[in-house]
Amino acid sequence: MLNPERIDFVRRRLGLTKIGLASSLEVDRKVLQRFETGKADLPAACVRRLCDLSGYPVEFFYKGTPVYPNPAGVSFRSLKSLTAASRDAAMAAGALAFEFDDWISAKYDLPIHSLVQVESSTPAAAALYLRAKWGIGERPIGNMINLLEAHGVRVFSLAEETRHLDAYSLWRDDKPYIFLNTLKTTERSRMDAAHELGHLVMHRHTGSSHINAEDEAQAFASAFMMPPNDLKAEFQWVRSLNELIEKKRRWGVSVAALNYAVHKIGRISDWNYRGNYMALAKAGRENEPNPMPPETSQVWTKILTDLWRQGITLSRVAKLLSVPEKELNDLLFGIASAVGGKSAPGALRVV
Numbered sequence: 001m002l003n004p005e006r007i008d009f010v011r012r013r014l015g016l017t018k019i020g021l022a023s024s025l026e027v028d029r030k031v032l033q034r035f036e037t038g039k040a041d042l043p044a045a046c047v048r049r050l051c052d053l054s055g056y057p058v059e060f061f062y063k064g065t066p067v068y069p070n071p072a073g074v075s076f077r078s079l080k081s082l083t084a085a086s087r088d089a090a091m092a093a094g095a096l097a098f099e100f101d102d103w104i105s106a107k108y109d110l111p112i113h114s115l116v117q118v119e120s121s122t123p124a125a126a127a128l129y130l131r132a133k134w135g136i137g138e139r140p141i142g143n144m145i146n147l148l149e150a151h152g153v154r155v156f157s158l159a160e161e162t163r164h165l166d167a168y169s170l171w172r173d174d175k176p177y178i179f180l181n182t183l184k185t186t187e188r189s190r191m192d193a194a195h196e197l198g199h200l201v202m203h204r205h206t207g208s209s210h211i212n213a214e215d216e217a218q219a220f221a222s223a224f225m226m227p228p229n230d231l232k233a234e235f236q237w238v239r240s241l242n243e244l245i246e247k248k249r250r251w252g253v254s255v256a257a258l259n260y261a262v263h264k265i266g267r268i269s270d271w272n273y274r275g276n277y278m279a280l281a282k283a284g285r286e287n288e289p290n291p292m293p294p295e296t297s298q299v300w301t302k303i304l305t306d307l308w309r310q311g312i313t314l315s316r317v318a319k320l321l322s323v324p325e326k327e328l329n330d331l332l333f334g335i336a337s338a339v340g341g342k343s344a345p346g347a348l349r350v351v
């Protein structure tokens, strides 16, 4: 039996309304309604068209009901500017990540998380407390994604066509998840990851929809990426924007974030802080000076490499899960192409 919930899933991934889906499938809305309420089957031509349109194989529509991220436990930073369609598409990507994660978890033992709940101190104190627990003191963080993965966070990428979506995070059972928008600069993506980490450790029980949650997560992120004592040791007094541009790599943050942080600890004049702020705003957020190379997932790279050695390519995994390979690759930082290319070693014939 075709599962109406799976059709609805693909509608979300395509970013369509119900009326929009009916029109894309060239059927009357009532045809879909009768199918949704179990009164009639979906015409075969309609199913074929849905497969063509979405790239999803027909088997996908026979799977069980998808499990979406629980919206109550999910925080969207730019929720106001994010359309419902983009939000639904990003949530459906999360549901897909769960199916992939469950499949992987049945085969591999991934690290159990070592996040602590810090709910009753200031965000900056919570950030330093977690750093101490993780044994990284006040040292700069080389690779943020790898740090999170080493502590048992599942990190996935979102290749959604919207810049309004920064990232989101949630707890599922006892597993922490972070989804990052890969359209952003590495510096902003690292800060987003730290922001989501803040939600995971500070707002697990209270939820992240309360009025201060966003400010708290941002303050956590700033202290986590740039511990104030380390900043103070590195900057006596900031005189020029160039100093910030040269030194930003130590913490792997945007110059804008560094400018803000040194102002907060009183190591730059108000005048210079505002001048830098305006110069950076004028250049645009996408034009990060002295940019860093992108980060990627070590966990997914290792697992895909191991599967590949067994002759299981991502394309094979996609077939087993009945989803398009591109959908998985988009969730996995596009690393499939870096892992042995398209063909499995078993398919190679060396003469």
Ligand SMILES: [Zn+2]
Residues within 6 Å of the ligand: 075, 076, 077, 195, 199, 208, 213, 214, 217
């Ligand atoms: Zn947030």
